[in-house]
Amino acid sequence: MSSTYGIIGGGIAGASIAYHLSQRTDDSVVVFERQSPASETTYKSVAQYGFYGDETQYRMKRYGMKLYNRFFRESRVNPRYTSMGILTAATEADNADRMEEAVRTDGDTYFGKMGMGFDRDLVEYIDGDAIKEKLLLPPVDEEPIEGALFRPKVGYMDRPQELAYEFLERAKDNGVDVRANTAVEEITTDGGRATGLVTEGGEEVELDEVICAAGPWNIELAESVGIELPVKHTIAPILVLRPDDQSDYTLPAINHFESPYTFHRRSEDEFLIGYNPGDVYEDATEYDPRAMGETVPEDIRDRGIDLLQRLVPDLIDAKVVEEWVGIRSITPDKNPVVGWTDLEGFSIAAFHTSGIQLAPAVGKMIAQQVLDDDPTDYYDDLSITRFEGYTDHRS
Structure with a gap:
């Protein structure tokens, strides 16, 4: 039986998640972006890329650099790196x-x-x-x-928004539906599970998984379903x-x-x-x-x-x-908060800066969790459960 995956946010994080999901499944993947893709937080980024941070970030950045090398070799749009x-x-x-x-x-x-x-x-x-x-x-x-x-x-990436477009163009080739100028008004739930969302225009969309990658809007959206993010x-x-x-x-x-x-x-x-x-x-x-x-x-x-x-x-x-x-x-420990929450069917991708650098690995982690039910090797360091008082639906 086919599933539908909804991603809130069309910046670098949402774009990477859409790409990684589309590489793994033929099921429906929809990106909901309140304005045009990558026009807000990603566009305003300093967009540096460098190897510093803890061991988890080193591993994440190595994956990202390998992926970006492949993207830049056969670019669809016009990203540049200096x-x-x-x-x-x-x-x-x-x-x-x-x-x-x-x-x-x-x-x-x-x-x-x-x-x-x-x-x-x-x-x-x-x-x-x-x-x-x-x-x-x-x-x-x-x-x-x-x-x-x-x-x-x-x-640094000369045009950080173009990097998001690199992900999105490949995702669209794989059938991902990118809906620009479509703000999310509400996340719907039923019996402890996320069931979909309602757009600002009043459209009700049923979803099997809701993935929130909305940058500074993450806090507000998570609060609307009872989750106070450590962000x-x-x-x-x-x-x-x-x-x-x-x-x-x-x-x-x-x-x-x-x-x-x-x-x-x-x-x-x-x-x-x-x-x-x-x-x-x-x-x-x-x-x-x-x-x-x-x-x-x-x-x-x-x-x-x-x-x-x-x-x-x-x-x-x-x-x-x-x-x-x-x-x-x-975040309190400078690492992103990624993956499952205690609301089944609702995942989060919230960064401590460094979105350009860590988005590739975040996309890969989210895809593995929602498609394979695999917590991944990053789970202990990136899961919301690492903070006192937090659980997810698997713990």
């Missing part, structure tokens, strides 16, 4: 010492375990005085930098700057250790300032995605521009040409 490395720069001497010690001892609570994964030999500490002796960084002023970590295996929100402001004079030099991404700012070159004539307050789960909150504006708060804007110009003086005259404010989902 490999640049990332320089985590400390402007205070004590923090530079901490970096050096972290490399020597294979990591600490901030940097994670540097001695694991397959880039262990490539994480390098560089003293501030030696940066221009080891890296070609003509536009960077090394004077404020006391020390830095350099990871070469980091890059909160922070804002994710982005500024795009265009300098008067273009630089011919490629720079690594620069992550400032003492602040929430990251900088990287988005194109030949644009630089991007990202803001991530980091490990702040206890202080985080919940935002209404419908009410989020597009203007970066003035204090975040000014501090970011000042810091960028301090580290890269060539950008002193750069002008802000675009800005937006996304919503970043975060």
Whole structure:
């Protein structure tokens, strides 16, 4: 007997889930996206890809990199990847010492375990005085930098929304129905089981499985069926700057250790300032995605521009040409919450940032759970049951 699988959200997570399901089954798979696919959280992503995190994330990223290599070799749309490395720069001497010690001892609570994964030999500490002796960084002023970590295996997706389209085009080839401009108003249940959904237009859709991959809307949708996710929100402001004079030099991404700012070159004539307050789960909150504006708060804007110009003086005259404010989902342990919940027939895919990097493995895990009833090797680290007080319908 055939089944119908409904996915709420057409960003990178929902697109990956749709693709992985369509690779495994001829049953009906439907994606419900409130606007156009990948036009919100995915579009607003910094879209970095790098090998850092815990052992679970390393395994997930390895699967993702292998899949992306295949996608890019035979692309359907126009995704692009720029490999640049990332320089985590400390402007205070004590923090530079901490970096050096972290490399020597294979990591600490901030940097994670540097001695694991397959880039262990490539994480390098560089003293501030030696940066221009080891890296070609003509536009960077090394004077404020006391020390830095350099990871070469980091890059970014130039067009993160195109990456979601890569999944969706393949999914549609396999028969997936992608319904744009179709917001979900309600998830229907009966006797402890999800049975379908109701769209904003009033259409009632019966489903055998409901998979919620709705980014910042996950919290609200899960609450509507009695599930309080261990997920909160922070804002994710982005500024795009265009300098008067273009630089011919490629720079690594620069992550400032003492602040929430990251900088990287988005194109030949644009630089991007990202803001991530980091490990702040206890202080985080919940935002209404419908009410989020597009203007970066003035204090975040000014501090970011000042810091960028301090580290890269060539950008002193750069002008802000675009800005937006996304919503970043975060979890207590920095890993996503993926898979079954205690409502049978209702699964979740909620990230702690890193959606671009982890979405391929999340799609694979969801497909295995709903099609094979297989918890997968990721279950202990990604299941909602890892948090106190939570169960799923199998536990």
